[in-house]
Amino acid sequence: MAKGILIYAQTDRNGILQNVVLELAKTAQDLSQKLDNCEINAILFTDGTNLEENKNILSKNGFNKVYIANSLKLKQYSTEYYSKITVDLIKNITPEIFLIGATTQGRELAPVVATTLNTGLTADCTKLDINEKGQLASTRPTFGGNLMATILCKNYPQMATVRPKVLKKAENEIIKNTEFIELDFDLSTIEKHVELVEFIENKQLADVRIDEAEIIVAGGKGMKNQQGFELLQELAQVLGGSVGASRGAVDMKLADSSIQVGQTGKTVVPKIYIACGISGAIQHTVGMSGSDKIIAINKDKNAPIFKVADVGIVGDVFEILPKLINKLKG
Amino acid sequence: MKIAVCVKQVPDTADIKWTENNTIQREGLESIINPFDMYALETALKLKDREQNVNITTLTMGPPQAEEIIRKAISLGIDDGFVVTDKKFAGADTAATGRTLAAAIKEKIKEVDLILCGQFATDGDTAQTGPAISVNLNYPVITYVKEILSVENNIATVKKEVEDGTEILKVKLPAVLCMLKCDYEPRRPLIKGFKNAQKAEIKFYGLNDIGLEVEQVGIKGSPTYVSKAFRPEQKQGGEIFVPDNADDAVNKILEALNG
């Protein structure tokens, strides 16, 4: 019988465990209580980098067992390698639930694993619960957050990818006598079709990545030119945040498309979103209306952005932003 | 080179109105090709512009009316297309949709080098159909693709956008690629395109044509199901200030930042 919760312990390029793993770990604690305190386990891929540190963190976040796939060949993420090893483990330990962070990596790995196992997967969830029948109830936004759907799964494991930064990490350590189990696998039997040739780091406009930022200062066409975006960059810097952009600004080449927010860009949920010179077209607001607090500055008092803003300021960004930056620096 | 592009008909986001029962008001609603699929089509057309002997077929799973978006794709320069449609496909989740599209490609296109999908559909946003197709056909998949840099000797070199930057990846064909918004815009149809679209014979294929069983498709073939749908509390616009001067505005913002 399927039992226990398995979590994909994603690490980044430098072997650092991703925050979303700890968010999943905390949620798994809550789910486990409704499932006879079932085990919470993790699968970790590593080439050895930062391994001791990661084991240490996992054991303080309530994991019973951590299955470790350790090989120099696993340094680079590979859907083909990672999915094969994950599928084999799942067939072996038959978890009831398998949770993965809804990162670019997780959203490629998860559907490959789910399809291979012929089970169901709910994408990009913002809430997980156990229903009265003991099933995983995964809630996710659709239509850009206009409709929420709670989805159940008929097969095992019940799988979900979960949006980073929405669920909370544990506030206190949950220390477990974690068992670390090295996995046995043979990569030579797997035909690898995809190879990484090169990685080019993002040229973001601030030190903080947009998907991790608590504060996003976003600009639209109203920022007019490069100097306008330099103001945003400065503001983001003093606030410790990141810079985002509307499609209008991206089309004007004021910002790189990797920081576009909206339907054809990124969905962001920072604590504070400051929209500067953005009109607030529906295709933009579907990507940011989930932010905790939205501050909008626009000189047009009828701009639709004010419909989603908690605090709307009718005014000129070129008069307001320099003063705001000075005040914050002062 | 043979390319298949999977497209989906979605309601135009800007047009969506909700009924009191939390369903989409279908009347008067414009249907469009999913915006990400437009980039998949454009990417395929760019390859056709640049290389010899490229043939592109587009397909969609949906109601018979989805014929409309196949014609639209042909008007842009896609060679031909078909609709995978059957009452038995209704209620399919991404697993069943992936299986159905994969079967249709295998049965009806047969030899294919490249399958392009949009990374997301703006209505469902699951990003799972492309990978599901790939597993069903036993092809490799790359998601979050920004651009196809080259296709040579059966190897595609692509740009993939991830959280911390861009990866350049090589993949052996056949493969499935899921396209993000690209740095180029989809083209518009020319008069000739409209004519081709009008003339084109669009085929319709049902369950019996694609070699699957009824248990494998639609609601029966879907491991997931929706137990509840609800509309989140809609944000009511907050306060709007018309400050007397910039200092006034700055104070308001500082208050909001601290509060």
Ligand SMILES: Cc1cc2nc3c(=O)[nH]c(=O)nc-3n(C[C@H](O)[C@H](O)[C@H](O)COP(=O)(O)OP(=O)(O)OC[C@H]3O[C@@H](n4cnc5c(N)ncnc54)[C@H](O)[C@@H]3O)c2cc1C
């Ligand atoms: C299929 C599709 C997908 C799309 N996807 C996206 C997406 O992902 N993200 C996205 O953002 N858009 C997207 N769009 C585009 C979207 O519809 C809008 O066109 C775009 O968001 C507008 O950008 P903007 O607000 O910067 O520009 P505008 O609409 O031109 O707004 C500029 C605003 O700046 C204000 N302004 C000007 N000067 C000043 C000043 N000195 N001080 C203060 N305010 C000033 C103006 O009052 C105006 O409100 C999409 C559209 C389509 C059709």
